[in-house]
Amino acid sequence: MYLKTLQLRQFRNYQDQKVEFNAAKAILVGNNAQGKSNLLEAVELLATLRSHRMARDRDLIQDGAEFAQINASLERDVGISDLTLTLRRNGRRSVAINGEIVRRQMDFLGVLNAVQFSSLDLELVRGSPEVRRNWLDTLLIQLEPVYAHILHQYNQVLRQRNAFLKKNQESALALNTQNTQLALWDAQLATTGTRVIRRRDRAIQRLAPIAAAWHASISGSTEILEIKYSPNIPLEQQQPEQVQQAFLNKIQQRAVAELYRGTTLVGPHRDEVELTINQTPARQYGSQGQQRTLVLALKLAELQLIEEVVKEPPLLLLDDVLAELDPYRQNQLLDAIQDRFQTLITTTHLSSFDAQWLNSSQILFVKAGEISIN
Known part of the structure; x- marks a missing residue:
């Protein structure tokens, strides 16, 4: 796939800027805080409808403007697609393909595929489990666009269940675990959560050997990388109904603690992705250089896996990352x-x-x- 043009209107610090790409590699040069990362963020939004900066839509829109718009022309094996993403200050988005509004946003996903690699990705090793979950979810959205809907469903149920627990926290002793309304939320959480867990597990099983091979290549086969999905729910059995039952069993085990704390303690929002080098947790292992090798292997594996699944090479977005790598890794x-x-x-x-x-x-x-050629 090849991004031919990109136009940004009232997006971040771009008033109205169109770029035409005429080579397989485009290098954006400039001092910090000039808008280089903003342009890559726009492409990332077209690919995943998410930003690794986790900004709210209103933060992406210029001050004084009611909306921002990203337009792109993308060439793929099947033909050329014109993509439009409109962000509004009230939080309501709209997307269009070839001028036709797309009602379900997940139908917009998968048209453009991209892998982002920035200095922030070093947090994949050093950061919290949430960083690794977000990384895995962003990858999954591109491998299987329906996953965006599945994850949204789970998060919606989780929010509503948390609100119910919070509301009844003070009367926790009076609210027994057999409460009918809570049982309904439990069932929905287990159903939606099982879909998330099984897809995350499947993605890691596909990604792990590819990343291990890249890591061996970069490290000269001196280090062995292992990536393991560690779900919050026991995953001895793979069938959906068995995972669902394990989910409900764990909810029962943690019921008193959940009522006491007023929040959901069971589910994929508490999953971990374990990264180990030579059987030692990567965050505790070795130098920053070794941690950078790991992240580089992950990103190369993402590229390869997306290419295998969608049958076309995705775009690669490198945000000021070469400065973080030594000459060998560069x-x-x-x-x-x-x-x-x-x-x-x-x-x-x-x-x-x-x-x-x-x-x-x-x-x-x-x-x-503003972007110029010289």
Whole structure:
């Protein structure tokens, strides 16, 4: 797939800017806080309808404006698609493909696929379990767009169940675990949560060997990477009804604690993705360089898995990440990319790139939300 054009209106610090991409690699050069990352964020939103910055829509819209719009023209094997995402200050979004409004947003997902790699991704190793869950969910949305709907359903039930527990927290002793209304929320949580768990498990099973192979390649086979999905619900059995029953059993076990604390303690919102190198937790292991090798292996594995599933190479968005990698890892990444993936790269200077890369790349200069060729 190839992103031909991108137009940003009233988005972040862009008033009205159109970019035409004419090479497989585009390098966006500029000082910090000029808008380089904002452009990559726009592409990420078209791919996943999510931002790794976790911003609210109103934060993406220019001050004084009621809406922001992202337009793109994308060329794929099946033809050219014009994509439009409109963000409104009231939080209501709309999406369109070839000028036709798409009623269900999940039908917009999967048209454009992209993998984002930024310095923030080092938190995949060092950060909280929530960071790894968000990373896995974002990947899953691209592998299986219906997952966005499944995750939304689960989060909706979780919010409503939490509100019920909070409301009844003070009268927890009077509210026994057989309460009919609570039992309804339990059943819905187990049903929706099981769908999330099974898809997360399946995705990690596919990703783990690919990431391990990349990691072995980058580390010279001196280190063994293992990625393991560690769900909050026991997953000895794979059948949906068995997972669902295990879910309900654990809810029963934690019922008193949930009522006492007024929040849901059971479910995929408490899952973990365990990353180990040579059987040692990665966050405790070795140098920052080794942690960067792990994240690089994860990102290369994402690219490969998405390409295998969608049958076309996704876009690669590199947000100021070369500065975080030493020359050896930079070369590993750049060699893996070649011209196989259309790549948008942000940088504050061009010295990280050799002459061959610079000669085969489109170089765009970004200053205060305006893009120029020289």
